[in-house]
Amino acid sequence: MVFWVPLLAWGAALFVAIYMVLKGPRPITIGRVIDQLLRYILVFPVGLMGLWAFMGHVFFAEQAAAAIGWATSPFQFEVGMANLGIGLAGIIGAFVRSAGFRAAVGVVMVGFLGGAGVGHIVQIAQTGNMAAGNAGPILYTDFLTPIAVLGLLLLQKLFFRAPAA
Template identity: 60%
Template sequence: MVFWVPILSYAAVILLTAVAVLRAPAPRPPHLAANALLRYLNLFPVGLMGLWGALGHIVFPARSAAAIGWATSPFQTEVGAANLGIGLAGVVAAFYPNWGFRAGVAVVTAGFLGGAAITHVVEIAETGNLAAGNAGPILYTDVLTPLLLLILLALTYRSARGPAA
């Protein structure tokens, strides 16, 4: 599961963005694809994966720790709570297209996932831990998700401010 959820999440982003762009009436505004990507990144990799992470760390801590290659720890409840907050904020950001709110979600997500990515890389370098939850698709989404969010926010800044921007 820890291997497939990030892959399926990004597949959903690509599929739903393509559908949104193709279903939009012509002429399609240049920021349409960026806004759709931003919406579905917030819904799937940030929102639903955040909720999935919360469920794993809070309800199934032993299974989550084993998938990462770590021992079970009481800190998993705190990580799960952070995942819960980020996941809920991601779902809201998907359906509340306010640029400032989405920027806030992106900054928090970048801090959390960026820190997780660094932790995974250090763990790989120091211990050789190549468990799926440490070195698999999760590592790539921990880097890719915040990077894409920040790039898409930059691309959509002007359109979010209206024609006078």
């Protein structure tokens, strides 16, 4: 299951974003595409994956640790709580259209998920840990997700500024 969840979350984000763009007003604009992509990346790969990781580390710690190739640890509770915060912030950020709030979510994700991604690479290099929860899709989405959120926010800021009053 650990292998599929990041792929399903990203697939759902892209599917729903495309659906919402096609269902929305015409003409379709790049600004609307970026907005919908950002919204549904915040809902699925950030929000729901954060909540999924929270539940795994807090309520199913042994299974989560095994999927990552770890022994269980009391630190999983702390990792789970960090995931809870990121998940809730992602869902809130999807519906609160504050660029500052969304940027803050992205920055926290860079620190936490980016750091986790670096940790996965170190574990692969030092121990050969190729467990699905360490070297599978989660490794890539630990980098992709925060980069996508911050990159889409940057595109919005650079190319779709509100006209001067």
